Amino acid sequence: MNDILCKLLEVVKHNPTQTAEAIAEKLSITRQSASRKLKGWVEDNLLTVSGRGRSTRYELVEKVDTFTFSLSNELDEFQVYTQTLDSKLNGLSKNVLEIFQYGFTEMFNNAIDHSNGTEIVVEIRQTPISTFVSITDNGLGIFEKIQKAFDLIDIRQSIFELSKGKLTTDKKNHSGEGIFFSSKIFDFFCINSKGWAFVHDAGVIDVMYEHDIEYIEGTKVMFELLHSSTKRTKDVFDQFAMPDEYAFATTVVPVNLAKHEGEFLMSRSQAKRLVARFEHFQKVILDFQGVTSIGQGFADQLFRVYQNDHPNVQLFVINATNDIKDMIQRTGYQIK
Structure with missing residues (x-):
């Protein structure tokens, strides 16, 4: 998929309604010409369309896969990566592959080593322009575990300390860098646990949410990256x-x-x-x-x-x- 089409599909993603107008403005073409382009993308299975007239809504086609793993000493984060995500990224550039391999294996390993749960669920959502991954465990919950381990005053302090980096409850086996770098390298990164969430959205201020989110008993880590991203892991590390x-x-x-x-x-x-x-x-x-x-x-x-x-x-x-x-x-x- 060429860069121009990727950019246009991003416009669709952010403008699910009044989409023809947004495409027309982006390309400086008539609304009728934009509508013909949208119809072609629907025929090419890049978009879905619902409704009519002013209620017309376009959305990117999304493929969803879910995998469940029982936590055991034999569970290996790289093997899970190759079984779940690796093959779905075929054809993407080397820098994007490196980012996903780094982020996925770091976050999955955290769930193995820190969650004290019994299972991990991986969900992969792919559109023509991006891949979204969530890794959910049914363990203690990351923010509560940090609060207890470091005797912090409340959950909010746990989230704040986590955002700084170099925070780990297992210094022997972990450096505390994985979450910090993963949050900086993806376009979107979120940790959700027990009614609290830390969100890093590229270009937007870091946010801490309380309660106004999906309630997760354990920990859910989510990250997303555009397939056209030019980011490199080395650049983030060097920064x-x-x-x-x-x-x-x-x-x-x-x-x-x-x-x-x-x-x-x-x-x-x-x-x-x-x-x-x-x-x-x-x-x-x-x-x-x-x-x-x-x-x-x-x-x-x-x-x-x-x-x-x-x-x-x-x-x-x-x-x-x-x-x-x-x-x-x-x-x-x-x-x-």
Whole structure:
């Protein structure tokens, strides 16, 4: 499938209704010409169509496969990958294959080693332009397990710590990097457990959801990638390594996740929660997207007290409002 057709099918995906108008605008053609193209894509089994007139709805053809595995010592994540997903990616570019192999095997291995469940269900949803995968276990639930293992104040703190990377309840066998890198490399990545979810959507602020989602007793990890993606695993790994090194030394921290619903980032205690485990990294990029202001105590604890106590940790600020920058600079910290 050529790149132009992929782009047009993306337009259909995001415009299931009034689709002909959207295609016409994209190609600068008449609505009638766009309708003929849509009819051809339906005939080519790329789209389905339902309804009539203003109620006409186009959707990408989707193929769904489900596989269930009993958890045992013999279960191997790479063998499961070859049995389930590998053959469905035939013909895709090398970089896309590498991303799926990395993400699938990392997330499936997490379910094997950490879930304490009895089964894992893999669901694969494919359209002509993308592949969506979910891996669901019936175990303890990732956020609750992290909260108990690290004695955190609540589930929200578990999600926040997980988003930083290098967090694992089994340091002997795991580095805590798999979720961090997988969340950055896919177009869409979500972890859902017991009414809570962490979502990383490419180009969109990281989000933490409570309750307004499908309830999963164990853990459900979901990820999706466009078949036309030009991302490479190496580029993502390099982005978070220090120059001339291969170690995972850089993290991007979405500061908005430290702000519980209805809260403002004002206190020193909130800053202390934010900086937990920063010392595991050489470079911490604080992303203030979605945060409109911070308090003096919060800023002082983070940019003066913590930085003085940890001079080897470099703090960087991105997406900060002018008000936030002013408050940071009042502490004497020079924004990099």
